[in-house]
Amino acid sequence: MNVRGYFLCIGLLISLKTLAQYSDRAIPTTMTYLLTRPDARSSGMGDVGTATSPDSYSIYANPSKIVFADAQSEAGLSYVPLMSNLVKDVSLVNFSGYRKTSNKTAFGVSIYYLSYGQVNLTDDLGNPIQNYYPVEYTADLTYARKMGEGFSMALSGRFLHSNTRFEKSNANLVAAPASAFATDVSVYFEKPSSGKLADGKWSFGAMISNIGTKVHYQGSRSEFLPTNLKLGAAFSFHLQGSMQKLTLSADINKLLVPTPPVYGSNGEILDGKDPDRSVVSALFTSFADAPGGFSEELSEISLGTGIEYSYNENFLIRTGYFHENPDKGNRQHFTLGTGLRYRDFGFDLAYIVPTANRFVLKNNVKFSISYRIK
Numbered sequence: 001m002n003v004r005g006y007f008l009c010i011g012l013l014i015s016l017k018t019l020a021q022y023s024d025r026a027i028p029t030t031m032t033y034l035l036t037r038p039d040a041r042s043s044g045m046g047d048v049g050t051a052t053s054p055d056s057y058s059i060y061a062n063p064s065k066i067v068f069a070d071a072q073s074e075a076g077l078s079y080v081p082l083m084s085n086l087v088k089d090v091s092l093v094n095f096s097g098y099r100k101t102s103n104k105t106a107f108g109v110s111i112y113y114l115s116y117g118q119v120n121l122t123d124d125l126g127n128p129i130q131n132y133y134p135v136e137y138t139a140d141l142t143y144a145r146k147m148g149e150g151f152s153m154a155l156s157g158r159f160l161h162s163n164t165r166f167e168k169s170n171a172n173l174v175a176a177p178a179s180a181f182a183t184d185v186s187v188y189f190e191k192p193s194s195g196k197l198a199d200g201k202w203s204f205g206a207m208i209s210n211i212g213t214k215v216h217y218q219g220s221r222s223e224f225l226p227t228n229l230k231l232g233a234a235f236s237f238h239l240q241g242s243m244q245k246l247t248l249s250a251d252i253n254k255l256l257v258p259t260p261p262v263y264g265s266n267g268e269i270l271d272g273k274d275p276d277r278s279v280v281s282a283l284f285t286s287f288a289d290a291p292g293g294f295s296e297e298l299s300e301i302s303l304g305t306g307i308e309y310s311y312n313e314n315f316l317i318r319t320g321y322f323h324e325n326p327d328k329g330n331r332q333h334f335t336l337g338t339g340l341r342y343r344d345f346g347f348d349l350a351y352i353v354p355t356a357n358r359f360v361l362k363n364n365v366k367f368s369i370s371y372r373i374k
Contacts, residue, residue, distance in 0.1 A: 025292075025327045027255050027300065030215045030223040031136060031162060031180075033114050037061075038094035039078045040348035040368040044337015045306025046320020048251040050205035050232025051188070052308070055346075056370050059096040059110040062205040062232070063142040064154035064188040066098040066106045073099040076346075076370035082114075089117025098142070108142035108156075116164065134164040142184075150191055156184035158212065160225070165217045182212025182225055193235070200237025206230065208256065214279065224257040224282065247308040254301050256283050259290040299325040306335070314341045318350070332356040346370040 039057035042049035049061030054069040056076035075097035082090045093115075098108040114136040121129045138161075144154035163177040186207035193200050207230045214222035234249035261272025272291035290296035306320030316339035324331040337350040352364040 025260070025296070026329050027257055027259055028223070029226040029255065029257055030217075031160060032226055033092060033112070033136065034138070034210055035226050035228065036080070036092060037366075038080065038092065038096070038112065038368075039076065040337055040350035040366040041308075041318070041339060042306075043352065043366050044318035044320065044335050044339075044348070044350035045249060045304075045308055046335050047304040047322045048232060048234075048249040048306040048320065050207060050230045050251050051203040051234040052232075052247060052249050053203075053234075053236065056096045056098060057094075057368070059098065059108040059140060059142055059156070060094070062154075062186045062188055062207050062230070063098075063108050063156055063184065064144050064152045064186040064207075065205065066108055066142075066154075067100065067104065067144045067146050067152045068188070068190065069098065069100065069106075071372040071374050073097065073373045074370055076368060078366060078368040080364075080366045082364075087117065089115070091115055098144075104146040106144045108140070108144065108154075110138075110140040110142070112136075112138040136160075136162045136164060140184075150189055152188050154184075154186045154188075156186075158182040158184065158210070160212070160215070162215065162217075165220070176218035178215050178217045180213045180215045180225060182210045184209040185211070193237075199240075200235055203234045203236075205232045208283075211279065211283070224279070227256040227279070227283065229254045229256055243312040245310045245313070247310075249306050249308075251304045252301055253304075254286075256286045258282050258286060259296070259300070262291045300328050302328075302331070310339075316340070316348075326356070330356045344372040344374070346372070 037043045037047050038060055041055065041057065042061055054065035056074040058065045078094045080092040082092055093113045096110040098106050100106040116134040119132045119134060121132050138158055140156050140158045142154055142156040144152055146152045158181065160180045160182060161177065165176045184207060188205045190201055190203040193202050210225040210227045212225050214224060216222045230251055230253050232249065232251040234247060236245060236247040238245045258275035258277060259272065260275060261269045264270045273285065273289040287297060302324040304320060304322045306318060308316060308318045310316045318337035320335045322331060322333055322335065332355045334353040334355060335350060336353065337348065339346065339348040346369065348368040350366040
């Protein structure tokens, strides 16, 4: 990949939230890959996961669930080729796992690694300088604890590093890396339910992720991490007298960062609030800072819905739908997925079918494997 192709890829990845062809009303953040579901299970269910049953990838979706997991520990590895219809060497890899240390406590770890492949750096005359391999990665550590019957909380710490930006030095391009720290706070609640047709379980979850320092790339202004609020609910039940189980789930998401105001020709703010504010201020003011008022605030909420069918907990089929407003990113897609459990091993596959004109997501396939220790 040459420098031109590299910057095309960077622009397309940032476009997961900010493609100008859709609108300039999308909320700008950096490290947007943090909003990408890493595992095939949740991706196959319409990008839900805040309240579904716990697994190794709960560290991303809602780590407070892991204290309710059936297995004592579990580890998972996922692979996501990004923009495979445009380039062949951009991929996202995730490793996640947890370990229950008692009936009430558990620890989890997670590593994100996003590779942009090889970039051929050149000078202003097009002469090759060196090959460069830009990457972004995060490392998480989670502590989860039961706070009561059917209720738990979790706190996660995260280190983030980005080595994707460049600046000019002596007429050449040199790397300008940046790092940041963030935390996640989450809660989870589950309650059994009895009915005439089937007995099941309700579950609810909430999480605020990526509450952290701004990212300062050398030569540019500080940028917000994609601080995100997730709320989810799920209902799972066994069909009476059978080994078949259904799970119905839904998640909503809203970014807790400033909505861009409307600027005049001289850069003055005509409507809305100045986005140059602290992270703490943005957490609270992001619910009422959109120039379009309440209707624009509602448009910043995305929705995911999903269904999972399992037979004997070994064979699984999934589908779902994710919707984001066209003015706020325009991620709209159906999802399909399947899973297979063999002894303590799990294999999952997901495929995304865009319904909006998002060529970035075309042919997007995700693969996940997991291993349980009961």
